[in-house]
Amino acid sequence: MKLVLAQLNYTVGDIEGNLEKILDAYKTISEQDALLICSELALTGYYPQDLVLKESLLVRQSNALKKLMDETEGKRCGIVIGYIEKNNQVTGKGLFNALALLSNGKQVFQYHKRLLPTYNIFDEARHFQPGSNVNVFNYKGVQLGFLICEDAWAKTKNFKYSDDPVNGFKQHELDLVISINASPNNLGKMQERIDVINRVATQTQSPVVYINQIGGNDELVFDGASFAVNKIGKLVCQMKPFEEQIYHLELENLDELKANAVFYNENELILGQTVLGIRDYVKKCGFSKVVIGSSGGIDSAVTLAICSKALGPENVIAITMPSKFSSEGSVNDSVTLCNNLGVKLLNASIAEEFELAVKRFEFMTGENPSTLTQENMQARIRGRILMEYSNHFGALVISTGNKSEMSVGYATLYGDMNGGINPLGDLYKMEVYALARFINEKSGREIIPDVIIQKEPSAELSEGQVDSDSLPEYPLLDAILKLYIEGDLLDVDESEKCHLLIEKYQVLNDDVERIHRMVDKAEFKRRQAPPIIRVQKRSFGMGRWLPVAAKY
Template structure:
């Protein structure tokens, strides 16, 4: 059986544009292709959230499905595609998360997703009713089993399912299992998918086809990496990661071998990321794709970034330049009376290396005016914290002014360590429409800076930026360590507190070892935890972040603001 794996980049709600992409892929299929496989909720994009409550979206999707079906009328190639389908029962939620097999001008088979995830970034039970119909179908002389993403995961983040769709397939003698997915990417996720795929193969004794989508939608990034396992669990094909692809694979369902013949929608071939590559390479490719798609899909073509001469803004500038090209990026350096000389000179070298336009806008005079105005209003000189935040907010205002006038999206530069403990200023350095570093701990940012220089094979980010002690430069001789532990130690505490239950054993033990070696008192650990808890109100007002870790702030971590908890 010849399979076309259509790993495409969809835009949420853009049914017309998504249909066009699918039809372009379908036209690439010759008459010898038996099935073209598309991903979960392909026409609506994943995840539509409450757009699913709009009848107009479902009507547009159904019209597109009819058009797709019509294209199969005089073609040998069937289409397997994910979509939203109306629940025809009198009870339950109004929709199913469904899979259709389109052939001969109609839907020959329909399956409804049974396992609806409601953890981490998922909330499918808000909109969909779980299915109960069969997921096995005879087609072209072969018995096929079908799954939709979570259907293949028997145990995920503490959720354990019984009588899974995989169990149902295993009761039949199937030749192949086809799983359509919208599986968000995070560190080590590809290896987890391979592990799950091998479990499916072991249970069903059938070849396994895993089709994922690619691209960024809001905080989520989908990395593609679609693959095929043979009947003994050996990987016999993997599509590229972080790029669109239409791959044609001849699968011998009897002999367990394939004859790959790859064709891509995009011309440039991007090598697959593997577990042998560094985490920094993964972070780079994930954030570049996430930023590019977020900005383009929101209708922007350019961004503006505050350049402090520090590590975070430097890495952010590098990511955005790779994503948009230098012509789409503008930097503004805004030195104050407390800024080091390197704040400006390092920004100049960095932007020259990136070929990015840099403006200089000193804030000393505006800061002095703001301090005097506060004194006039209140009769008191502003506190140290107030003075620091005045500077950050002047800078945030300048960035927003540029954004308003030139139509460039402000990109925030805060990292996960700072966002965790609230080391950021509302309406100041937290301004922005998107944050590429908000799920990267501080030491991840340093590692990524070094990777950027390796990636370009030259010193893009000056060594002086990487080596300087981290500082917000909002007070005389200020250093981050004045109020925070050293970042390797802080990151270890934060990882255990925020993601401890999701870390692999080696990662968990490495964090514990760092904390033990530093002889960090339990009281200090509790202080850091409380800093995280108290900063929740700030994170609620932060821009979206590009997700890379297993548990990210935003839609992946829901905690109350008006609460008092010590755990």
């Protein structure tokens, strides 16, 4: 039997568009003795959230499923696909996260996901009832076992379930296990998946195919990287990360194949993740162009480079907005950067408007605005200029804040936090520097000017201001933040590296606690920030929910 793995980019809610992608893949193999394998919730996209409560969505999905079923009539090729099924039982949630096997015009098998993740970015138990039906089916003489994503993760180090769907295979001699997934990527996830599926293969003594989707859906980026292992857990194929791909395998030949895992280094993964995340967010939200404030600093420079790669430089507009506190380099470096990228750069000085704002405040209150107020005035003038450009030309504003600064609230609401999406919001400051160097290295030339990479970080909102006036040095700050935000998810080496760095700086516990309090107090800002492209094991937004009006 031929196995055809469909690693596709689905849009949440676009059932007709998603169906078309699946049909296009199917029509090329429909006359073959094959099985087309699609990913989890392929018709609705993952994750549809409260869209599942719309009856119209379920009706449209039902129509799409019937079209797929009809397409298989009289054909030799079947389809495995993830979808949402209604729960007709009196008790429990109203829906199942389901898998169907379609063959010769019928749905010949269905399975309901048994393990529903409710941690980190996942909340499937909000909508779905855990399944209890059998996950084994004999299809054309081939004994198949089925898993839906989390079903394979019952015995991992971070999550312990009393149920293990893999145990359901013990009484069967399987020819193949099929795992359909919607697994968003983060640092380290590719290796984790292979380790988990290796356990399934060795425990069942059968080969396993693991199909994942690609694409950006809001904060989440699905990298694909679908793969197969043989019955002793050895990798026999792996599909390309971050690309749509159709991959053909012969079930009978799996033991003869051998492949090396394709692991991106950290910077390559981050670049692939952010580029795909931005491209899909902009496109799926109906935009074609973006606008970015260019300060001449590292964050806006890397953001401009990512967006240029994702959308093409002709679809990226940069605006430099100098004030009386801006250095000459903030404009000149922006010019050099945009010339290197081929991006159009506009200049809108805020000096006169800032002076007027100060006078207006003095007239209104009888007092001179404080230094902090004046700093925020400048940031908000710049934010307003970007939004005006967006309103007039229909370009989406891209925010440029990094995770270190967003963690401690080193950002201005309705100012530099403005935007529809933030590609750097899950990257610590030192990761932004490393990514800048990698972009230059990968390009074979100095795309991001070295002067930008080398200059001392500064918001340039007051005379002689630098970030270190308010924050610890970024290597230290990043280590403290990573332990505080993601500590329980870090592996031993990552955790030890952070602890050693803190020891090197001889930091007092009181100083660490001060940073922790800054993180806690900035939660109200993050609630009003644009979505971020998720990269780390725990990100702000979907991955970390804390109360605002609280004491802790």
